[in-house]
Amino acid sequence: MKKVTAFVGTARKKHTYYAVRQFLNSLQSLGDVECEIVALSDYKLETCVGCKTCFIKGESSCPLKDDRDVLIEKMMASDGVVFASPNYAYQVSAIMKTFLDRLGFVFHRPCFFGKACTSIVAQGIYGGRKIVKYLDFVGHGLGFNVARGSCVTALEPMSEKDKVKFNGLLAAHSKRLHNRLSQAPYPVPSLLDLMRFRMARTSIRLMLDETSRDYTYYRDKGWFESDYFYPASMNVFKNAAGRLFDYAMSRNANK
């Protein structure tokens, strides 16, 4: 049984919430999935003050005291995660953005490998697709295997035709996440992912030291020596490219 948790960034139970319910019902009907909806508005989330303590000393030294870790534990306990938000002024809602900012250190030290994620955006008229792309990009940066998200338009009043389209879109979307949940949890990295990993780890190794949490995290994970974040079978071409990326970054760091 796979566990999927949807994090919903809206204070009201309207279209975003309804879309998530539809999506999860459809996902459950595909089998072997249990779901939970987490309304971010039910949790205390402070606004990041930008001190970067989490980057440097580690997230446990963050001066803010809120429910960040409770929410991270929920993500950790899930096989799949959904980020859902209404479109507010062509972006995610403030509550969703606050949540993502609180995960800022995870972009430095990704930890959600082996898990799937996707996104749902509800909009009135326009701009939601870019937000879906943004949330999918965020999910990738956090370490998730991303199943492409969807944007639903919920202009009121909704006609019957619009409702059919709305539900059809979410049914197709649920199949994408279901497929992703049943695929290999540790996919072979793309060339771009490999480049990002090798260049980041080489610059962290050469430019930081033991006083930095990024450095000790990468060191303790064995990432200074590994081919990628996790064991992945790579062909000769990717192995050579990986060495080249390390070399390019070490030359840059030594300048």
Ligand SMILES: Cc1cc2nc3c(=O)[nH]c(=O)nc-3n(C[C@H](O)[C@H](O)[C@H](O)COP(=O)(O)O)c2cc1C
């Ligand atoms: C502050 C605010 C800003 C909004 N900005 C946009 C927008 O830029 N583009 C859009 O298509 N809809 C916009 N909308 C409409 C909402 O995205 C739409 O009503 C959506 O269904 C809201 O989700 P909810 O029903 O879950 O609250 C905005 C709504 C609010 C309240």
